[in-house]
Structures are given as C-alpha cells and as structure tokens.
Amino acid sequence: NMSPMKLCVPGDRLCSTEDCMPGTGVYLRHGYIYSSLAGYVLRKNEGEEVTSINPRFAKVHILYVGSTPLKDRFRGTIRKEDVRATEKDRVETYKSFRPGDIVLAKVISLGDVQSNYLLTTAENELGVVVAHSEAGAQMVPISWCEMQCPRTHAKEFRKVARVQPEYLQA
Template sequence: MTTSRTSVVLPGQVLGPASVNDVGTGTHINDNHFYASIAGRVETIASTPKSSTQPIISINRSTGPLLPEVGTVILGKITRTTPRQAAISILALGSTGPHVLKETLPGLIRQQDIRATEIDKVKVNESFRVGDVVRAVVISLGDERSYYLSTAKNELGVVMALSEWGNQMVPVSWKEFLDEKMGVREARKVAKPV
C-alpha cells in the first residue's frame, strides 16, 4: 500500500467520482462524487495487487507556518463585502504547497488594494462575492483585528466561485466567471492560473 499527497483542497471541492475510490477521513459522497469536508492536503492510499479494495481518499490537515508575514500568499474565503472593503477568513498560507491553518485568521482587502490600475473605478461587489475563494498576498500586518491583503497582481484574485444558483463557475476572462449550467456570466477579479 502506498500513500501519495497531492494538492490542497477546500471544503466542498470535488475530488472525483465515488465509483473508483473509497471514502477516507475528511471526505464525503454526494451524487456519486467525492467532496472535501474539511480544508487540507489530499492523501490517496493506493490499493495493492493483493487487495481488492479501491484507493482511499482522505484529507490531512497539515501543520506549517503559524502566522502570515508581509509577502505571504494566502488562500481565504470572502465572508462579507461593503462598498469599501471585503472581509476574508484566511484558510491557508503559502503559494506552493500551502499550509492549512487549524483556525482561520481575519483579513481585509480594501478597495484600493483590489487592482493595480484604475483604482478609482474598482467596485468591491463586482470583484468579490461572499463565499468566493481568493488568492491574495499580505501587504501589512494591519491592526489587532485583521491582516491587510492585496489582489493587485494578475495571479491574485478569485480562484473558485459559485454562482447565484450555487453552481461551480469557470473563469472566462480576467474579470468574469461563467456558470456553464445557467449560461450566465458574473463579474469577479479573476486570478490568472499559476
């Protein structure tokens, strides 16, 4: 039996079809698909030729850096938006092999930190929506309440979003996601794939 580790996933992310894998820790099945129940690193325990069982998919909460520093890339979920800023729960630290935090940390993305150009034309509600998963960078340790974050680079912004109807969306440009089931586009500050 061999164990392999792959990417970091967030709760609700699809892990694959249930017909070819067995349920492990931190996962659940819905509509014949595996989903992550918790944030963490995917672990697959492969079956052996002697074993007739399918590979087991689990989620492992790894430990890593405890607190972000200026310049740290984070993954987080938007929890609230106002006309001037978006509140975010920081879930993981690091861009390559992110370390999932055991407890979330509070962050803020201010209107002026969303894009590098045309800052005065940026609208927070057209850049982020509650529930969006965002890649951002820490630009200041902020105050006692929140870290200050920025998405002003091309590779930073929304990496995963659900539509108003709850469907998973795909990015179609630097400023739009598409709900393929409904055929509707929604405005976001889209992160360029890295």
Template sequence: MSERRQELEKLHRSLVVPGEEICVIEEFVPGEGAYVLNGVVRSGVVGRVFLDWIQRRVSVINPVGKPRIPRRGSTVYGVVTALLREDLVLVKVFADERLRRYNGMYTGFLHVSQASDKPARSILEVVKPGDVIRARIVNAKHPFQLNIKLGNSGVVAALCSKCGAPLYRVPGQQPLVCLRCGSKENRKIATGYIYVKKGR
C-alpha cells in the same frame, strides 16, 4: 457511467479547498477530510483527493508540513465571507501559499483600492462572498489587510451568485460563465483559477 468515471478519476490527487464539491454520496462516502451536506460530498480541508474505488470512499489528505505564521508579505488563501461596506469585504484566511492549512482562522480585510487597478465603485465588481482568493498581506499586524493586485493574486474559485454552481473561465474571454444557468460574472481572476472550460 464511463464518462462520469473518467471525471471522477481526474479528481484523484487533485487539490481541493474547504467546501469544494467532490462528488455525490451515491458515488463515494466521505472518509478523512471530507463531509456530506445535502447528499453532496465536500472537502473539509485543503488537500489532495484520494479515491478508494474498492471501499467507495473519498478522502482529502492534507499536504505534509506545517504552515508558517502569516506575516507582512505572505501570500495566503482565504474565503470571502461577508460584504462589510460597498468597498470592503471580510476574508477568513485559512492557508499559506502552499495551501497548508493554518491552525485556526485569521481575519483579513480587502478594500477595493487593494483589489483592482481599474476604478471600481463596488468591491463586488472584483470579488464576491463565497469566493476563494489568493492574496498578499500588506500590513504587519493581525487583523490583516489584503491585496489581490500584487503577483498572481486574485480569485482562484468562484461560485455563481444566482445558482451556486462553479463559474468557469473560458480561455480568451473576459467574464466568468456559469455552465448551469448561463449567468456571466466578473471577477479579478488569479493565475491558476481552478474552474476552466475545456474544449472550444
């Protein structure tokens, strides 16, 4: 219990993105900005987690301030939603560089040539559907062409394609690893990738 409590306390004020798992319904009920799906409480917005230990309620509060309209050169966050071709994925852009959620979604496309410095035959060697990415917009008009080679861009959160658990970055090692099933997967990882394995 106390170990889990420590884990939960670490969640307080941490930044989460839509769909991210926070806890299970037996621990906290969902309040503002959160929802429950199959017993798991997830964030519905980009924001910071607030745990109310008295009422056993978890809320996700959006950072204040309005996001600007995305334009060429903007850094944005998006979710990879579909593989369109071997070399192209569809991205739903949802927040600006400070993780302020846009009103509505913008459509983005990420081509393998904009995703990897190394020759990659498939875009799936770099990103996969379900990944949350930080990207730079390279064209002027919506729908946006995205680039994850520039700056500190890349995947900021990825889930195991076999079992759906988070993939962890192990400092000093290359592939991401699933702590649940042991699967190893490659991504183009951004600075600030959120799942990092602590300890040795």
C-alpha cells in the same frame, strides 16, 4: 511557481487523504481522493474565503498560508485600492468578490489589534479562484473580470485570478 489550480476530469487522482480533505464532487478510494466531476482543483495555497463586502473593502477568513491550514481563524481585509493593479479608482468591490468566494491573496501588512491582516489581489495571478453562481454551480472563468455559470450561462463580475495555461492538465 506552480499554479494553484489544475483542470481535472472525472477519474483523475487528485491527492491522498493525508494531504487533502474531500469536498463535493469527489470520491474516496484506497486512501486517495478522485474527481467525480470535471472542474478545477485548488492547490492549498494562500486561500481566503470572502465573508462580507462593502464598497470600501471585502472581509475574508484566512484558511491557508502556503500549504498550511490554519487552526485559528485569522481575519483579513482586501481594501478597494488593493483589488487590482490598474484603474484602482474604478474598482467596485461587489464586482470583484462575493461572499463564499475563495481567493488567492498576499499579505501586505498586519492591520489592527484584532489580528486583521491587510491583503492584496493586485497581481494577475491573484484573485478569485473558486466562485459559485446564484444557481449554486461552480463558475468557469471567461476573462480576467468575468465568470460564467455552466448551468444557466449567466455571467457575473469577479476579479479573476489568472491561471497559467501550462499548468492546466487535461
């Protein structure tokens, strides 16, 4: 059970262009994508992008199921009570996710007719894996509930996915 994230440093070969789409912070050479920045690589897994938030739930777009990118837009909802496993009554969705975050989640059930899936992040390995600060920098997790901007050192609350340390390769 590999972690969805891997620590990388500039010059690391990340993947082939057949398997991955180049994003920011990388460069292409001979059909492979290499890192030009230090940071985390998100392996294609159940990836959802948070699109909107209210006190009761977060709405997401499902981007991947397993390693399969979805061609159609499927919507999902993470309800307040499905954000984490403990102290569910004290969850604040705005302290768990923000629009634009990439989260790892599991499908609990098929929701309503608009192909809206109910999702959960209530396991340690699930939650936010990529988030950007208000300054626009990719934040670094510092605990299970906080991330920090490397540029401004401002801290923001998130329901952070626990990355297995044995899978972080320097």
